[in-house]
Amino acid sequence: MAARRGLIIVYTGDGKGKTSAALGAAMRALGHGWKVLVIQFFKGDWPVVYGELELAKRLYPQFEVLQLGRGFVKIMGDKKPFDEHVEAAKAALQLTRERMLSGQYDVIILDEVNYALGYLDFKLIELEDVLQLLRDKPPQMHIILTGRNAHPQVLEMADLVTEMKDVKHPMKKGIPAQQGIDY
Numbered sequence: 001m002a003a004r005r006g007l008i009i010v011y012t013g014d015g016k017g018k019t020s021a022a023l024g025a026a027m028r029a030l031g032h033g034w035k036v037l038v039i040q041f042f043k044g045d046w047p048v049v050y051g052e053l054e055l056a057k058r059l060y061p062q063f064e065v066l067q068l069g070r071g072f073v074k075i076m077g078d079k080k081p082f083d084e085h086v087e088a089a090k091a092a093l094q095l096t097r098e099r100m101l102s103g104q105y106d107v108i109i110l111d112e113v114n115y116a117l118g119y120l121d122f123k124l125i126e127l128e129d130v131l132q133l134l135r136d137k138p139p140q141m142h143i144i145l146t147g148r149n150a151h152p153q154v155l156e157m158a159d160l161v162t163e164m165k166d167v168k169h170p171m172k173k174g175i176p177a178q179q180g181i182d183y
């Protein structure tokens with residue numbers, strides 16, 4: 001068996017499947033008995049029961065999902081002060097750092113972190129803090145970063161980058177988000 005080398009993986013692009021791909025990788029890792037942590041940077045304030053969160057309750061502590069965001073930022077009726085989103089995202093990144101350096105995880109997934117970096121939009125966290133996190137990654141640990149508009153410097157540090165391309169999406173026909181597929 002080849003030696004294990006922890007990868008930096010990025011799922012980006014405007015098509016659906018970024019978080020799903022990361023959770024697919026988590027499923028494989030869990031199957032090997034590995035320990036997986038998911039930090040979600042935006043989810044956290046939306047009245048929806050996420051399948052991954054329910055599964056994590058059953059698989060804890062092997063699988064843990066922390067929704068540390070404050071929900072949608074500046075869309076979907078968001079009325080929270082922008083600073084509240086910034087504080088939440090910064091705290092999420094700090095917690096990620098502490099958990100990562102504890103060395104107890106095999107895979108850490110930073111869900112929507114690319115978006116929080118605000119390469120083309122609003123910015124909640126600093127690029128340098130994320131790059132430093134990647135530099136300090138334990139060599140055996142895999143880290144997966146998801147979200148649209150990944151920053152070019154993050155892509156440069158990555159070992160694997162996949163861009164989801166939007167070909168068709170049911171939302172365009174007015175079909176709303178579906179349980180088991182979208183959440």
Ligand code: ATP
Binds near residue numbers: 166169171183
């Ligand atoms: P998923 O979590 O389903 O794998 P994703 O992580 O690739 O999707 P996000 O950018 O995180 O997508 O978007 C979150 C939500 O927006 C998902 O419920 C998803 O179905 C929806 N979505 C993703 N891509 C598109 C698209 N191209 N058009 C409309 N809605 C989309």
Ligand code: MG
Binds near residue numbers: 020146
């Ligand atoms: Mg996503």
